[in-house]
Amino acid sequence: MPAGLNPEIMRCLPVPILTSCNAGHRPSGSLARAWLSLWQLLAVMAFAVPGLAVNRVIKITAPGSIAAGGRLSIPVLVSTDAGGGEQIGFFHAEYSTDSGKTWSAFCHEEKAGRAATRLVSLTAGETGSKILVRVRIAFRGGTAGDVDFKGNAIDWTIAWENWREPPAKIATISVVTP
Numbered sequence: 001m002p003a004g005l006n007p008e009i010m011r012c013l014p015v016p017i018l019t020s021c022n023a024g025h026r027p028s029g030s031l032a033r034a035w036l037s038l039w040q041l042l043a044v045m046a047f048a049v050p051g052l053a054v055n056r057v058i059k060i061t062a063p064g065s066i067a068a069g070g071r072l073s074i075p076v077l078v079s080t081d082a083g084g085g086e087q088i089g090f091f092h093a094e095y096s097t098d099s100g101k102t103w104s105a106f107c108h109e110e111k112a113g114r115a116a117t118r119l120v121s122l123t124a125g126e127t128g129s130k131i132l133v134r135v136r137i138a139f140r141g142g143t144a145g146d147v148d149f150k151g152n153a154i155d156w157t158i159a160w161e162n163w164r165e166p167p168a169k170i171a172t173i174s175v176v177t178p
Helices: 007-012 030-052 156-160
Strands: 056-060 065-067 071-080 087-096 104-110 115-123 130-140 168-176
Touching (some): 087 115
Parallel strands (some): 065 168
Antiparallel strands (some): 056 071
């Protein structure tokens, strides 16, 4: 401890709001030092907490539009960095070239690992129609149980069966005049 400072005062500097000093006085600048310590603690917490966050990703990379009759390939990336054995338990993906009237599956996998990319190649339909790509993912096997990309428990009877978000994501591509 620095010479000349009362040990009773030093004990209460880090958190002056929650403690009181028995010595009856404070040295000059002690409140500023206490606030600095508090801000340092908050800064450490702000940088440490994001490091604990889990990233579950579903990314459909698609253009906003394509010319009628045009060919395109659309990659779908799914990943998790959660520990505890979590992986992509179910990876289901479909596309429609007629605005959702009919669907074609291009991926229906179980236990796809911690990261997977699948590609669909297709030809655009008529001008004015829409190409839809939908993906639904269940992350499984980890300490969180069966969860969607937001980390919520999956509602198997409503959200899963009806391709709702989450656990599903949908990309829409407008088909325009060439």
